Amino acid sequence: AQSVSQHNHHVILSEAASLELGCNYSYGGTVNLFWYVQYPGQHLQLLLKYFSGDPLVKGIKGFEAEFIKSKFSFNLRKPSVQWSDTAEYFCAVIRGGGADGLTFGKGTHLIIQP
Amino acid sequence: NAGVMQNPRHLVRRRGQEARLRCSPVKGHSHVYWYRQLPEEGLKFMVYLQKENIIDESGMPKERFSAEFPKEGPSILRIQQVVRGDSAAYFCASSPAYREETQYFGPGTRLLVL
Numbered sequence: 001a002q003s004v005s006q007h008n009h010h011v012i013l014s015e016a017a018s019l020e021l022g023c024n025y026s027y028g029g030t031v032n033l034f035w036y037v038q039y040p041g042q043h044l045q046l047l048l049k050y051f052s053g054d055p056l057v058k059g060i061k062g063f064e065a066e067f068i069k070s071k072f073s074f075n076l077r078k079p080s081v082q083w084s085d086t087a088e089y090f091c092a093v094i095r096g097g098g099a100d101g102l103t104f105g106k107g108t109h110l111i112i113q114p
Numbered sequence: 115n116a117g118v119m120q121n122p123r124h125l126v127r128r129r130g131q132e133a134r135l136r137c138s139p140v141k142g143h144s145h146v147y148w149y150r151q152l153p154e155e156g157l158k159f160m161v162y163l164q165k166e167n168i169i170d171e172s173g174m175p176k177e178r179f180s181a182e183f184p185k186e187g188p189s190i191l192r193i194q195q196v197v198r199g200d201s202a203a204y205f206c207a208s209s210p211a212y213r214e215e216t217q218y219f220g221p222g223t224r225l226l227v228l
Binding site: 005011032034036042043044045046049051069090094096098099100101102103104105106109 | 149154155156157158159160161169170172173198205207214216217218219220221222
């Protein structure tokens with residue numbers, strides 16, 4: 001069975017710091033990759049996604065992620081975080097040709113200190 | 115456009131009672147997914163439905179849990195004879211046409227079993 005690992009469960013940064021959240025998945029076949037964000041009191045929202053093409057994808061609010069197939073990774077980055085980025089971040093994978101749903105990592109709780 | 119709607123947002127049940135969770139997908143979406151999130155865990159896939167069909171229920175417990183997505187009306191996740199371990203957040207998502215597309219999530223139903 002496929003799995004998704006997010007390396008950091010809790011991250012605390014100061015405003016304007018750079019962010020990188022790690023995500024690795026275990027499935028060797030075709031995958032679509034997603035990062036979702038859950039702001040306090042709100043539901044999951046899509047940050048960005050990778051289906052094919054350029055492995056560097058840009059999402060909303062200045063976030064980007066790079067798909068490195070050889071490393072089975074899809075790390076999320078932002079050059080300069082803001083207080084409003086405080087949220088829970090989830091990496092998710094769906095395998096091509098299957099019939100099941102998304103496989104999620106356990107999430108990273110990001111706290112930005114003003 | 116209205117997003118995915120779920121109700122109730124909070125549900126309290128005593129052990130042995132039944133819980134019914136409802137999900138209305140984004141208008142025009144024909145694919146519905148249910149996920150469960152336990153405390154300190156990521157979301158876990160439960161079941162994938164299209165109108166009047168269960169496509170994959172590999173993540174659903176074999177007993178007490180059932181799901182449907184009728185031709186008319188919302189999708190229903192039904193938990194019979196609830197136990198304390200069923201306490202969790204249950205999220206519904208929908209996608210437009212095929213499984214690998216972006217899934218849009220509802221706000222979730224928080225189930226508490228006393």
